[in-house]
Each structure stands twice: as C-alpha cells, then as structure tokens.
Amino acid sequence: MGAADTALMMEILFLLLPLAFFSGWRSGRRPASRTRQQDDAAASQRFVRGINFLLNEEPDKALDVFIEAPVIDAQTAETFLALGNLFRNRGEVNRALRVHQNLVARPGLSQQQRQQAMLALGDDFFAAGMLDRAESVFSEILRNYPGNRQAREPLRQIYEQLQEWDKAIELVSSSGGERHTHQRLIAHYLCEQAEVLLVQNHLFRTDEKLRAALAIDPDSARVRLLQAQLALAREQRSQALQLLMDAVRREQRLLGSLQDKLLPVFDQPDEQSQLLDFVSHEYADSRDAQLFPALLQLARASGCEDEILPLIYQHLRTDPVTLQTLGHAGQFLLQQDPLDTRKALQELCAALERLNRTQPRYQCAGCGYKLSDYLWRCPACHRWDSIQLA
Numbered sequence: 001m002g003a004a005d006t007a008l009m010m011e012i013l014f015l016l017l018p019l020a021f022f023s024g025w026r027s028g029r030r031p032a033s034r035t036r037q038q039d040d041a042a043a044s045q046r047f048v049r050g051i052n053f054l055l056n057e058e059p060d061k062a063l064d065v066f067i068e069a070p071v072i073d074a075q076t077a078e079t080f081l082a083l084g085n086l087f088r089n090r091g092e093v094n095r096a097l098r099v100h101q102n103l104v105a106r107p108g109l110s111q112q113q114r115q116q117a118m119l120a121l122g123d124d125f126f127a128a129g130m131l132d133r134a135e136s137v138f139s140e141i142l143r144n145y146p147g148n149r150q151a152r153e154p155l156r157q158i159y160e161q162l163q164e165w166d167k168a169i170e171l172v173s174s175s176g177g178e179r180h181t182h183q184r185l186i187a188h189y190l191c192e193q194a195e196v197l198l199v200q201n202h203l204f205r206t207d208e209k210l211r212a213a214l215a216i217d218p219d220s221a222r223v224r225l226l227q228a229q230l231a232l233a234r235e236q237r238s239q240a241l242q243l244l245m246d247a248v249r250r251e252q253r254l255l256g257s258l259q260d261k262l263l264p265v266f267d268q269p270d271e272q273s274q275l276l277d278f279v280s281h282e283y284a285d286s287r288d289a290q291l292f293p294a295l296l297q298l299a300r301a302s303g304c305e306d307e308i309l310p311l312i313y314q315h316l317r318t319d320p321v322t323l324q325t326l327g328h329a330g331q332f333l334l335q336q337d338p339l340d341t342r343k344a345l346q347e348l349c350a351a352l353e354r355l356n357r358t359q360p361r362y363q364c365a366g367c368g369y370k371l372s373d374y375l376w377r378c379p380a381c382h383r384w385d386s387i388q389l390a
C-alpha cells in the first residue's frame with residue numbers, strides 16, 4: 001500500500017470522526033430491554049471496528065462496517081455523501097457507488113438529502129462511464145423534482161455524448177435561464193442532425209433541420225456553411241458559393257479550415273475571381289492575419305498575383321504580421337517573376353523587425369515566464385538570477 005492510499009485513509013478518518021459523536025451510530029428502534037447506554041456502546045464498538053479496518057488498510061471492510069449503520073440522520077447522511085464524493089474524486093468509482101447506492105436505498109432521508117444522494121449517484125455512474133445508468137438517475141431526479149437544476153447540466157452532457165440530439169433539444173428547450181445560450185445550443189444540435197442526414201443524402205430532411213436551426217439562431221455561421229454544403233449536394237453551385245461567403249463573413253476563422261477543402265470545389269474561373277474579390281475585401285476591412293494564407297492561395301490559383309502584390313506589401317509594412325504570414329508572404333514573393341528583390345527584402349526585413357519588437361526578450365529559466373526587461377528576480381516564481389535571454 002502506497003503513500004497515496006495512506007493519505008486516503010487519513011482523509012476518511014477525519015471525515016468519519018465527527019460521526020462518533022452523533023446519533024447515527026445508535027440503533028434505530030431499541031428493544032425495550034435495551035437502554036440508551038447499550039445503544040451507544042454498540043455504536044461505539046462498530047465505530048472502533050471500522051476505524052481498525054481503516055488502520056489495517058482494509059478500506060472495503062471498513063466501508064462495510066460504516067455502511068451497516070442502522071439509522072442515518074442528517075449528520076451521517078452528509079458524511080456518507082462526502083465520503084462517496086471523496087472516493088469518486090480519487091478515481092475509486094466502485095467504492096463511491098457502494099456508498100451512494102447504500103445512501104439512496106435508505107428510507108429515512110429528507111427530500112433534500114435524497115436529491116443530493118441521487119445527484120451524487122448519477123455523478124458516480126457518469127465518472128464510471130456508465131452513461132445509460134447515469135442518464136436514468138438524472139432523468140429520475142428531474143421526474144421527481146422538476147425544480148432541480150443541478151441534474152440538467154450533466155444530463156445534457158450525457159445526451160451530447162450519446163448523440164441523443166432530440167432529447168438534448170427537449171431538455172434545453174424546457175430549461176429556464178439564459179435564452180441566447182440555449183438558442184445557440186439547440187441550433188448546434190439541429191446542425192448535428194443535419195450533418196448526419198446530409199451524409200445519408202436525405203436532402204429534404206437536411207433542409208428542414210437547417211431551416212429550423214436558422215429560425216432559432218439567425219446569425220449562425222455553421223448553419224450557412226451546412227446550407228452551402230446542401231446546395232452543393234443539389235448542384236446549386238452559385239447559391240452554395242454565396243452561402244459559403246456569407247458564413248465566412250460571419251466567422252472569418254472558418255476560412256482557414258475551409259481553404260483546403262472548399263476552394264478546390266469552386267475551381268471555375270468566375271468562382272475563383274468572386275472568391276478572391278470577396279477575401280481581399282474582407283482582408284482589407286479586417287486585416288485579419290487568418291485570412292492571409294487563403295488570400296495568397298486564391299490569388300495564385302486564379303492567376304491574379306500582380307493584383308495582390310500591393311496588398312502583400314501593405315501587409316508587410318503596416319498590418320499585424322505573424323511568423324506564419326511572413327512565411328507565406330516570403331514564399332509568394334519568391335515565386336514572382338520579375339521581382340524587385342531589393343524592395344521585397346527591405347519590406348520583409350522591416351516586417352521581421354516589427355514582429356521581433358513585439359516578442360519578449362527575456363525568459364525565466366525556472367518557470368518559463370517571459371518578459372521584455374531584465375529583472376534580477378522572476379516576478380512569477382520569485383527566483384533570483386533566473387532570467388535569461390529568450
């Protein structure tokens with residue numbers, strides 16, 4: 001038995017200690033022949049027996065003894081709850097389940113104790129990966145105690161993992177609280193269903209799901225992207241292109257993940273010039289470095305390198321550059337023929353210099369904290385003389 005187990009024993013001991021002073025260890029119904037003192041004596045004996053098992057590092061036998069406590073009062077119930085949670089947090093889910101199942105089966109719990117015990121039991125099943133069991137526990141809580149909010153979030157996560165989108169939609173729709181968050185969630189669930197339907201080529205039903213999603217979350221870029229894919233499946237290319245651009249307009253980071261997949265699809269000259277026009281306008285507005293690689297790729301694909309050259313020099317001169325965009329710009333310039341090499345190098349060097357000035361020059365050898373000025377002591381980990389050139 002290692003140090004971790006010994007630490008667990010100590011934690012359990014401290015958790016159980018207060019119980020020795022409470023009534024939970026007394027028998028419930030006392031035969032007429034027995035006195036209060038005899039009950040207390042029996043409870044103390046049981047407690048000592050349990051502690052002995054713990055000290056002998058036999059936690060399961062100790063659990064048996066403690067769980068056998070004939071009566072559970074408020075204090076004992078709380079301790080059992082905490083004991084089970086302690087086991088679960090340490091990854092000992094089976095022991096957690098034993099404690100919480102025993103607790104839930106007790107007849108004398110208050111409404112609040114029963115709800116808490118069932119929530120804990122649901123968490124145990126969830127932690128054990130038994131999603132079906134967890135689902136039925138959390139559903140039962142909601143059936144018996146419709147006002148219980150704590151069961152909703154884990155239940156929603158379970159439905160997501162099981163991809164039970166209809167149930168997830170119903171659950172979120174019936175939850176009070178933040179309307180905007182709920183709408184976004186429901187739109188995502190409908191999109192998940194639409195993606196499956198689209199793969200199965202159920203185009204009409206895909207359309208229905210996407211319309212429903214758009215009605216709930218009119219700003220969703222994901223819905224427009226899926227509508228673009230649906231339009232492609234229906235061979236409505238120009239509509240697909242419009243929808244795709246609409247999606248990127250709402251969520252520019254989409255372009256980075258789309259350029260490899262979708263740009264080859266729209267390979268007609270007029271489509272590519274539309275796209276190039278669109279991306280250069282978006283870039284000119286936002287100066288967002290994420291758009292830059294797609295912009296260069298489009299310019300090259302549609303043979304418009306010369307038109308894009310001013311944008312590239314503007315990028316090097318004034319826009320926020322990254323190592324990635326500098327690399328792309330360098331590659332692009334290399335392939336220009338003819339190229340004013342001196343000018344290209346000057347612009348690249350100026351951009352590099354600008355990028356360099358934004359980088360912290362020093363770094364702590366102890367904790368990795370980066371800073372721009374030299375200090376004798378690291379402000380993060382407080383070590384002396386640990387600052388070095390990065």
Ligand SMILES: [Zn+2]
Pocket residue numbers: 364365366367368369378379380381382383386
């Ligand atoms: Zn440090």
